[in-house]
Amino acid sequence: MTVEAHLLTEELAILDSLKAFCRIESVSADPGYADGIDEAAAFVAGALRQAGFPVVEVIETGGHPAVYAERCERPGAPTILIYGHYDVQPPDPLEAWRSPPFAPEVRDGRLYARGVSDDKGPLLLPIKVAEAFHRLEGGLPLNVKFLIEGEEESGSPHFAPTVARLAERLACDVAVSADGAMWRDDLPSVLVAGRGLVALEVTVTGAGKDLHSGRHGGSAPNPLQALVALLATLHGPDGRVAVPGFAAGALPPDPAIAAAIRAANIDPGAYFDQIGAPRPDPLPSAEELLTRQWLEPTLELNGISGGYAGPGTKTVIPSEARAKITCRLVAGQSPDTAFAAIAAHLDRHAPAGVRVAVHRHGPGSDAFALDPGLPALRVVEEVFAEVFGRPPLRVAMGATIPVPAVFQRHLGVGTVFFSFSTSDEDYHAPNEFFRLANLRRGLVAWARLFRRLAA
Numbered sequence: 117m118t119v120e121a122h123l124l125t126e127e128l129a130i131l132d133s134l135k136a137f138c139r140i141e142s143v144s145a146d147p148g149y150a151d152g153i154d155e156a157a158a159f160v161a162g163a164l165r166q167a168g169f170p171v172v173e174v175i176e177t178g179g180h181p182a183v184y185a186e187r188c189e190r191p192g193a194p195t196i197l198i199y200g201h202y203d204v205q206p207p208d209p210l211e212a213w214r215s216p217p218f219a220p221e222v223r224d225g226r227l228y229a230r231g232v233s234d235d236k237g238p239l240l241l242p243i244k245v246a247e248a249f250h251r252l253e254g255g256l257p258l259n260v261k262f263l264i265e266g267e268e269e270s271g272s273p274h275f276a277p278t279v280a281r282l283a284e285r286l287a288c289d290v291a292v293s294a295d296g297a298m299w300r301d302d303l304p305s306v307l308v309a310g311r312g313l314v315a316l317e318v319t320v321t322g323a324g325k326d327l328h329s330g331r332h333g334g335s336a337p338n339p340l341q342a343l344v345a346l347l348a349t350l351h352g353p354d355g356r357v358a359v360p361g362f363a364a365g366a367l368p369p370d371p372a373i374a375a376a377i378r379a380a381n382i383d384p385g386a387y388f389d390q391i392g393a394p395r396p397d398p399l400p401s402a403e404e405l406l407t408r409q410w411l412e413p414t415l416e417l418n419g420i421s422g423g424y425a426g427p428g429t430k431t432v433i434p435s436e437a438r439a440k441i442t443c444r445l446v447a448g449q450s451p452d453t454a455f456a457a458i459a460a461h462l463d464r465h466a467p468a469g470v471r472v473a474v475h476r477h478g479p480g481s482d483a484f485a486l487d488p489g490l491p492a493l494r495v496v497e498e499v500f501a502e503v504f505g506r507p508p509l510r511v512a513m514g515a516t517i518p519v520p521a522v523f524q525r526h527l528g529v530g531t532v533f534f535s536f537s538t539s540d541e542d543y544h545a546p547n548e549f550f551r552l553a554n555l556r557r558g559l560v561a562w563a564r565l566f567r568r569l570a571a
């Protein structure tokens with residue numbers, strides 16, 4: 117029997133194993149679930165041992181443990197590093213679930229459970245495929261390593277240092293992420309770009325203490341007023357960032373993404389309806405909307421504080437005002453350069469009579485942009501085209517995905533996304549589900565990916 121045929125006969129057993137994985141309450145954000153975290157790490161390690169991996173280790177990271185495994189018995193064949201995570205989002209609000217979040221249930225061709233789509237289902241696929249190769253062929257067609265973390269849903273605070281520390285052991289030709297999601301159920305897609313991030317805070321200070329607006333109004337500086345005037349210089353009338361040097365180094369996107377944007381042809385009016393915002397007049401075109409979401413940098417004001425915002429009125433001139441800002445960055449832009457450009461801009465435009473201080477939060481993240489010519493990307497596209505019956509679109513996403521940037525920096529390799537979840541599967545929300553059709557497709561697809569990457 118071929119590996120693919122064997123996998124299809126094993127489908128029910130694999131589904132049972134996925135249910136067992138989903139019964140484990142591995143919520144990373146809440147210390148109350150610490151037992152579930154340990155249990156899930158042990159489950160993954162056990163599944164990898166059962167799949168024939170001679171090296172399987174639960175690795176201390178300083179936070180929740182990671183699981184590392186390797187089977188490298190093919191000298192001369194390529195080595196891939198498969199990434200995924202065993203932790204899940206908190207299940208709240210519990211009352212919104214039709215079946216309990218940690219009691220997996222099949223309804224209408226979908227398996228419902230917290231974490232089933234993000235990332236337990238997609239992660240179990242390559243492990244079960246490795247097991248099938250082990251049973252039928254006594255080994256894998258290429259060298260395979262796994263690094264599975266337990267803090268993805270909590271911002272992966274120990275992931276980069278762990279990868280840096282283990283860089284030698286993690287050495288590979290390409291990373292393959294079993295995490296991430298296809299953009300739409302009706303259009304297979306492969307993620308090739310995501311935006312980076314830099315965060316900062318601006319503080320404007322006037323007088324040494326809050327002042328009475330009757331006694332001092334008109335003569336004393338008002339930091340809130342100065343702050344809003346200053347913030348108003350950050351964008352042009354079209355909403356784009358107007359800070360000189362902010363986009364220094366930005367690279368043009370892969371033209372295939374622009375083609376995907378045209379092919380996707382979303383409905384801009386429906387988009388504004390869905391987020392509950394009034395439709396702008398004129399409405400942007402579908403192309404402009406997705407281009408701005410995926411491929412342009414942003415600077416967002418996330419919060420402004422200062423003075424009095426409680427009930428009633430208070431005739432105060434505040435001594436201080438603050439704004440929190442985060443920026444999404446595109447490929448080629450550096451968090452350092454973008455921050456320096458904003459800080460210099462704010463300094464240049466500081467209104468007279470106040471002090472302006474700019475503070476950066478954390479190192480930020482580079483954008484992710486996969487080399488469009490990467491051979492593994494072509495293989496992924498080929499396999500997707502076969503199992504979905506149509507070639508996938510190359511898509512970007514507006515959000516920040518740190519894992520590929522970490523692998524690029526510390527291992528010097530690109531990351532291809534090979535995930536079988538879809539972004540409508542309510543991960544991070546009640547009633548998360550995973551399509552059983554994609555479980556089946558995913559098993560066949562991973563088997564083909566192993567073979568083709570080996571060739």
Ligand SMILES: [Zn+2]
Nearest residue numbers: 234235295296
């Ligand atoms: Zn995930």
